[in-house]
Amino acid sequence: MIATRSPIVQLGIRAASPIALVVAVFLFFAGHNRPGGGFSAGLVLGAVVALRTVAGMSRPIRAVPLLTAGGLLAGAVAFLPMLWGDPLLDQVVVERSIPVLGAVKTGTALAFDAGVTMIVVGLVVAVLDGLGADDLATGPDGGR
């Protein structure tokens, strides 16, 4: 079903990848006040990985390290406050004025969201692996 490795598709995906990355980063940070967020960002990144897989291009990431890192990050944000006697998932908000960017507000919620992003990307990669993406990426005939 899958088309042979078309250079045009590959070039298009290669060109679109950085843009999609920027979009993902934007969505990730915009999520606090506007549509977006860690989940959407993860999906955009996942789509990039999926497209690269379809086109038979190398995939820069693996599922297990991503899932581990994301789980540990989100878990740490969730459970670390308990060490100081605060409730589970207690948030710390930091507000600073930084040159160029102006007033910047951030907090541990951001780290939690980053964990969500990693897990979503990890899940997409895991499903791609499960569907046999490895064969597509490295197979001799590059797809049937």
Next chain:
Amino acid sequence: MIGLLLALHLATCGLLAATGRELGRHGLLVAALPPSITTAWALTRIGADEPATATLGWVPGLDLELAFRVDGLALVMTLLVSGIGALVFLYAWGYFGSSAVGVGPFATALIAFSTAMLGLVWSDSVWSLFVFWELTSITSFLLIGHKHADAEVRAAARRALLITAAGGLVLLAGLVVLVDETGVSRLGEMGPISGGGAALVSILLMVAAATKSAQVPFHVWLPGAMAAPTPVSAYLHSATMVKAGVLLVAVGSPILADVAVWTSLGLIFGFGSMLWGAVGALRHRDAKLILAWGTISQLGLMIALLSIGSAKATFAAVSILFAHALFKAALFMVVGEVDVRTGTRDIGELSGLWRTMPLAFGVAVVSAASMAGIPPLLGFPAKEAAIEAVLGLTGAEAWLVGGGVVLGSILTVAYTARFVLGVFGPGPEPTPVHPPRPAMTAPSALLAMLSLAGFVAIGAVNPIVGPASVRIDPQAEVYDLLRWPGVTTAFLVSLAVVGSGLAAGLAAHRLGSGAPDPIGARSVDALIDGVVVGARRLTGRVQHGSLPVYMATMGATVAVVAAPFAWSIDGADIYRWDSPAQAVLAGLMLAAAAVAAVLTTRLGAALGLGAVGIGVAGLFVIQGAPDLALTQLLVETVVVVGFVIGLGHLTRRFPAVGQQWQAVRLVVAAAAAIGVAVALAGSGSSPVGQPPLEALTTQAVEDGGGNNIVNVILTDTRGLDTLGEIVVLVVVAIGVLALAASARPREAS
């Protein structure tokens, strides 16, 4: 001190678990150390005015704590658990030859049991009681299954675990109701309760006690447990673990004594087991099984006496509990020695041992006489107390209970006589005997001497059993064990019991018998096997592996579940649209769905589904939910790309489907679709109050500090939900990876 002793036990556990293989059987000597120290400490506590206590916080918010309290009753149990424990470790060191394998793990499990049992008898909080109760069940399972290469041993261990662990669950249920009824979780602080709740607690606790103390009809696991090495039988299955049920009845008595069902259930279990156990002991030929059935019988007597509720009976029960541990552990040790030195335990094959194993014979005679209640041994005053207690009853109860105790005692004397004659008596040809093992003889001889010393120095036993009975019933203070009661009615009854028992025992010995079928154990095993086979069959039927059938099942279920919603649809709530653009989108989606259903190529169908999903995203935009639209769009994109990758492995077109099956699929799909539509319409018609928009907005903006309410809810105000969801995602990913990994080798081959 309590915490220190438990820590010492735990440390020994850890040490043996780490070095058990190198130490081998010498690990047993290391393991004997903590029980010895505990025994020494317990001996210094005799006569202490205040119980020793210790509390360890666990989950303070849930009122969970590990609370320990060593009162008179716990002290008796401590002496048995640690005192006999230390001797058993020494005995086991002799029991296992230097070539025995797997002794390291055995020593670890045995000291782990010792720890759990101490925790159990010291527990004041019901929650620690439950935890240690279950731990003893698990360690008992490991010890019974020591020779796990044998299928029959495995079956016995499984049977024991299932029955005692199921009893543990019943105990947990009973304790939950008990705490609810009394309002406190410390056993020592509970007052008497009555009413319907109390009756429920009585039934649950009594059943739990019956499973642990091997009372009829839950007794079937105990004879099977004799598959364990004899040190285990001497320790767990006679002196300590099976006493846990008796202990539960003892600590339950002050709380539930006024509940009728507590007393009657206890008497039924007690007398039923006392008589049936004695009959079993008379029927079996394996010396260990005779003792095991005797244990069932004796435990029944203790539970029956405790259930009567009179102070005298309680005192008698505690005395028998103490005496029983001494003589029964010694008898098991003797049987183990006979087994090791002759290679058999069948009383039909053993003969002439009274001549060839004189020391073991002496120990057996002394201990058996104590079991039969013959002076000058500790069993005598204990049994006298029991007979006096039932003689003190009045009315129908006196006849029933008295008759039961007397009949049980006669049978006890009978199987005791049969046991001694069978194992040591003369026969046609003396059984050949291996050289003696002093490490096995010494502990049993010491226990036999204690049975004797307990009678001679009865003044030293009274301060042990006295406070224990007072803990259960304060009125028991006035009673003492008497060395020589004089020629009372009870003494005459005793005399008659011993006389007729000896006669019956001799007759049974002459008669001889084949080993009876373990009917109860068979049916329990059949039940377990049936469940396993049935589960496998059911799984095979349900998890048949056909994806279309799974889908059809799910669709049909949706249709059925959604049907009730049809009644909650309010016609007035249904209107055409919010904006005409919705109609356009709906039309497009319907068309895409129809295309997906009709197309015969897989990729076409996948793209059709993707179009439907994008249409849904459009609907979200019209409704003013950009967040949802964005997510839907992204999900749809990734899913379509996933389809493309997945379809690479499949045929281009769908396989042909038979007409009937096609019809079924159509009907189910239509029904599911109508079901979902109905459910949505129905739920839209029945709003439950006003949506808490205001509160959510303020919370998000002020607490979370963000204007995107959805995201603030996800990461902050309802962060716990998100945490749960990402856990699900991770689990799904692991599942997918595992599936892929399991499929790969098959593809490769």
